[in-house]
Amino acid sequence: MANYRSTIRKRKAGSNPVSSEDATEVTRVRTPRKDKNEVLATVASLLGSKRVTLQCMDGVVRMGRIPGSKHKKMWVREGDIVIANPWEIQDSKADITWKYTRPQVEWLERKGYLN
Numbered sequence: 001m002a003n004y005r006s007t008i009r010k011r012k013a014g015s016n017p018v019s020s021e022d023a024t025e026v027t028r029v030r031t032p033r034k035d036k037n038e039v040l041a042t043v044a045s046l047l048g049s050k051r052v053t054l055q056c057m058d059g060v061v062r063m064g065r066i067p068g069s070k071h072k073k074m075w076v077r078e079g080d081i082v083i084a085n086p087w088e089i090q091d092s093k094a095d096i097t098w099k100y101t102r103p104q105v106e107w108l109e110r111k112g113y114l115n
Contacts, residue, residue: 029104032083041084062094074099081105
């Protein structure tokens with residue numbers, strides 16, 4: 001109980017470092033990393049068997065694959081915005097590593113990541 005009360009006292013005293021005006025903006029949306037060869041892509045169509053057609057932001061149409069570790073956890077539909085990791089061997093194929101939610105897509109549009 002002492003921990004709870006001391007925490008409340010600290011909050012009332014105004015020791016909140018987040019409220020400072022010069023704090024940098026913290027992004028909670030995962031952005032594609034160039035050093036890991038990731039690109040933004042839109043799901044154009046579903047092909048079945050964990051495969052999709054991706055329209056990537058670099059202008060290439062790729063066949064995307066949902067890895068087995070993410071297959072049941074990440075449900076992908078047409079029109080979803082995802083992060084794709086193109087294969088080094090075949091540039092026409094890619095793995096899907098991340099799927100954005102609707103608020104995250106709106107944030108990407110506001111910040112200029114989506115054209």
